[in-house]
Amino acid sequence: MPIGFVTKPIHSWLDYPVAALLIILPFALVLGESNPAALWLSVATGIAALILTIFTDHQTGLIRVVPYRVHMAVDLVVGLSFLAAPFVFGFAGLDAAFYWLNGLAVVAVISLHKPDAAPRAA
Secondary structure (H helix, E strand, O other): OOOOOEOHHHHHHHHHHHHHHHHHHHHHOOOOOOOOHHHHHHHHHHHHHHHHHHHEOOOOOOOOOEOHHHHHHHHHHHHHHHHHHHHHHOOOHHHHHHHHHHHHHHHHHHHOEOOOOOOOOO
């Protein structure tokens, strides 16, 4: 039995604040000490996440052209990329912790996703 409890509507309502935090937190935390990319990778990802959310076919999408399944795949790629970023870019300290925690959070949300109920046969 799957343990997923993050439904499509819950995910859709999380997307906007997460995108905003990805843009704001790097400045608030003064990221970039180990590498300036630590600041800008999150900001760029937050802007891309906001655009993706606007275009996703889910409850809070404004222009619903991107299938939700594609959105989920992009989220997974972002989560795994954030987990790898400290190694790839040499992030250390708070910079590395920020990406590892965010990467783990994204992968956890994807892992805890509750699939939509299959349509029942008539």
